[in-house]
Amino acid sequence: MGPYLLKRLLLVIPALWLIASLVFLLSKLMPGTYGSQQLQQSDAGYYSKGDPESREKAFRQYLRKTGQDLPLFYFSVTSLPEPDTLHLIYPETERLFLKRMAWLYGDWTLVSAFYSSLQQLEGSLTATERKSIQPHMHALYQHTRSEQLSSAVDSIASTLAASTDPLRRLQASTHTLLDTREEYAYVLPDFRWHGPDNQYHHWMRHLFEGELGTSYRDGRPVVALLVEAIGNTWWLMFISMGLATLISLELAMLMVRRHGRIWRRSVLPALFFLDSIPLFVLAMLLLVLLASPAFLQLFPVYGMGYYTEVSLSWLQAMNQWLLFMALPMVCLVLANLPYLTNQFYHALAGTASQDYTRTARAKGLSESGVIRRHMLRNALLPIITLLSDFLPALVAGAVIIETIFAIPGIGRLLIDSVMARDYPVMVGIVVLVALFKLLAHLLSDLLYALADPRIRHTAA
Known part of the structure; x- marks a missing residue:
């Protein structure tokens, strides 16, 4: 009876490890996080009345506190234009927009420059100017086709009375992005090795120590x-x-x-x-x-x-x-x-x-x-x-x-x-x-x- 029971017990351990690993990895593939959901609510306290920059900063601090800013696994295989820091962008709608842009134009550096110039222009506008070009700004945050982006930027330039440095940077980054487009770069895989400093490694180490992590809601074990x-x-x-x-x-x-x-x-x-x-x-x-x-x-x-x-x-x-x-x-x-x-x-x-x-x-x-x-x-x-x-x-x-x-x-x-x-x-x-x-x-x-x-x- 002893050897029979020991053999069955040794089969339970790898089965439990496999189930726990699959559940953990699949949970990380689910869209959305507790932090982003809380910051988007109207009663989110101080950050509900803050600007997008302060919300994104709070979101990154939350990711760093909970360890979600680390890579998910020991390695990752993604598309070549997609960066490994995409999960740090807040909110999720803009993260998905930038992912589509990277896949479509094939160069994350140029996509990031376009996105940064767009945010700088939005931050430099007055309330009246922001209201006058709101439909065109909305188009830049929603559409990815080259003719739509070019048309929206030209409409913004014609609507604003004076040409400012943020506007010129937006025009330059948009033209550079459209002129150097790499259409099929997304089919190229990119293998990245992250080492043991990843979410799965830390979670599994804590699991063997009898810990299952900390709740996102109240911070309790x-x-x-x-x-x-x-x-x-x-x-x-x-x-x-x-x-x-x-x-x-x-x-x-x-x-x-x-x-x-x-x-x-x-x-x-x-x-x-x-x-x-x-x-x-x-x-x-x-x-x-x-x-x-x-x-x-x-x-x-x-x-x-x-x-x-x-x-x-x-x-x-x-x-x-x-x-x-x-x-x-x-x-x-x-x-x-x-x-x-x-x-x-x-x-x-x-x-x-x-x-x-x-x-x-x-x-x-x-x-x-x-x-x-x-x-x-x-x-x-x-x-x-x-x-x-x-x-x-x-x-x-x-x-x-x-x-x-x-x-x-x-x-x-x-x-x-x-x-x-x-x-x-x-x-x-x-x-x-x-x-x-x-x-x-x-x-x-x-x-x-x-x-x-x-x-x-x-x-x-």
């Missing part, structure tokens, strides 16, 4: 946020999984009996109807029927985690916690009961016609003894497989349930981090779920070996 939120989610999933498994097994054993036709005729249609109800609809029905003054207000909703009574004893606190968690647990049990019962029933029914089952009945064993001592034991392998794959469904259900019932757990934390683009928290939650998934498969392998010794002897 991701591990601390996960520890606070995992308690309610763990008990919600553990109790729901246990209750759903026990009830499903009992229903399946009742239906697999030789005289279980009555149970099959009554239970299967009810389970089919229950399975047709979406999870969020089922949750809303339970809220309306059992937590609303219009029907039966037996359970409280909304408020768990927002207030605590310091004078409550541990028994009273447990009772209050159960009142808040009762409906979410019932909802998850009912949502997963049809699938589990159907799978357990088919697993047991597959052993009903086997020789050992007929032999056990011929020996005079009771129907319950035949099912529990013979049929159930030989149907353990598909049941173990089913339970090991049950965790992702519970996690997905917990996200919906915690959002609907306002439970402070991993699911609601995931929703909040997605809405705020708090990528370290998102990556930490996904890595945590992947870890539990791999541990569930490791536990199922162990249970396989205990249920059927031939498996561990074959694997060894």
